Amino acid sequence: MTRRHLPPFPIFRGGGLLVDVSGREALYDLPLFLPATLSLEVEAEGRVHLPPVVQESLELRPGDLLSIRRNAISVRLDPYRDLLEDLQRSVHEADRGRYLGQFLQRTLTSIGADGGVEISPDLLKLAPGDRVVVEVSTEGLRHALYIYRTDA
DSSP: OOOOOOOOOOEEEETTEEEEOSSGGGGGTSOOOSSEEEEEEOOBTTEEEOOHHHHHHTTOOTTOEEEEEEOSSOEEEEEHHHHHHHHHHHSOGGGHHHHHHHHHHSEEEEBOTTSEEEOOTTTOOOOTTOEEEEEEEEETTEEEEEEEETTO
8 A cells, every 4th residue: 555645743642542653654553542632733724634543443534424513622523424323223213304404403514535624713713733632532332523722
């Protein structure tokens, strides 16, 4: 597999361990232990690049739809695919439309071809050079993905 050169990626924290990696390419070979916290630098305004280890661990693909909810100091991203799996697994068929409607009323975004996610400045202001944390945790049978500024 040929890998393209990626800019430096400074910190990887997983399973309570802090691992210093010299470049993003090392993240292709590291497993993601949950909960995991990754520190990133914003490269483009209003956009966060999800590292390959996050995309692979959560089985996120370009084009995947995500809802975004603002919390007090973070935003939470929920994959549409997870909602569909939850609806099939645990929601009575007559109630599925209501849950689907609630999801679709939230702000929506998708995974770009480069793994980037656009986030509206109304939800979280992001400028090039800002430091953010991407946190992946387990909630029941699903994963939760949070993004927050390190200065929050």
